[in-house]
Amino acid sequence: MDGTILIYTDLDGTLLDDAYSFRGAEEALAAIRRRGIPLIPCSSKTRAEVERLRLRLGLEDPFIVENGAACFLPDGWRGIAADEGFRDGAYRVIRLGADSVRIRRFLAARGRDFGVRGFGDATAAEIARRAGLSLEEAELARRREFSEVFWFEGEGRPAELAAAAAREGLEITRGGRFHHLIGRGADKGAAVRRLTALLGRHLPGPLLTIGLGDGANDLPLLAAVDRAVLLPRADGSFEPCAVPGIRHARSRGGRGWNEAVLALLAELERPGGPSP
Numbered sequence: 273m274d275g276t277i278l279i280y281t282d283l284d285g286t287l288l289d290d291a292y293s294f295r296g297a298e299e300a301l302a303a304i305r306r307r308g309i310p311l312i313p314c315s316s317k318t319r320a321e322v323e324r325l326r327l328r329l330g331l332e333d334p335f336i337v338e339n340g341a342a343c344f345l346p347d348g349w350r351g352i353a354a355d356e357g358f359r360d361g362a363y364r365v366i367r368l369g370a371d372s373v374r375i376r377r378f379l380a381a382r383g384r385d386f387g388v389r390g391f392g393d394a395t396a397a398e399i400a401r402r403a404g405l406s407l408e409e410a411e412l413a414r415r416r417e418f419s420e421v422f423w424f425e426g427e428g429r430p431a432e433l434a435a436a437a438a439r440e441g442l443e444i445t446r447g448g449r450f451h452h453l454i455g456r457g458a459d460k461g462a463a464v465r466r467l468t469a470l471l472g473r474h475l476p477g478p479l480l481t482i483g484l485g486d487g488a489n490d491l492p493l494l495a496a497v498d499r500a501v502l503l504p505r506a507d508g509s510f511e512p513c514a515v516p517g518i519r520h521a522r523s524r525g526g527r528g529w530n531e532a533v534l535a536l537l538a539e540l541e542r543p544g545g546p547s548p
């Protein structure tokens with residue numbers, strides 16, 4: 273097809289399997305690399321975690337962190353000189369969420385009332401144990417800039433927490449393993465739309481976007497792209513999803529991701545195949 277394909281992907285359970293490995297996805301990753309298709313991670317992970325994964329994957333493309341709270345555009349990427357957002361190190365950063373200092377302040381003042389504990393209250397060792405991460409990975413997961421990850425101790429009081437958070441301009445989303453407190457209006461879908469609009473001003477059009485995800489927090493991402501793929505959750509079932517034309521991958525993690533991406537690329541490249 274003419275124009276530019278962009279692939280937005282969730283990481284845990286989607287590109288990565290439950291052991292945080294992308295084994296099984298190699299063929300599609302190579303096909304994407306050969307075609308020069310940007311692969312844009314869109315994750316609940318932090319900048320530090322996504323940067324580490326980009327190194328492992330050999331990616332230099334933009335990325336979205338902390339459930340859509342911020343988009344990172346590397347300096348000089350595809351010659352784009354963007355003036356949106358602010359400069360931070362080697363990136364332009366477009367922030368959609370609140371900053372984590374404000375969120376931490378709210379949790380420090382009110383968290384205990386609702387039976388909540390956040391990553392900021394926990395040691396790296398506790399996070400490592402709860403999330404099944406190494407100690408080093410847990411350190412990276414703790415470096416939150418735009419949101420906070422938390423869990424309820426026992427029953428907790430989710431409804432009361434949601435109401436108190438809303439009064440502070442904050443929202444709660446559910447990821448695969450934890451809850452996230454994030455600025456109102458920031459989600460993976462809002463971030464995908466914002467970044468696609470920015471890239472669309474610079475890359476050869478038309479753009480065609482592909483999105484892949486497995487969790488409730490991925491539904492806004494899947495609704496924001498032209499071709500959406502839902503992967504099964506850990507128990508093999510699918511998150512209920514009303515996105516029109518949604519495709520269902522056959523397996524979770526890299527293998528399902530691989531198969532779905534190769535099928536989509538083949539379809540898009542068929543002569544007379546669909547255009548955006």
Ligand SMILES: [Mg+2]
Nearest residue numbers: 282284285487
């Ligand atoms: Mg996931």
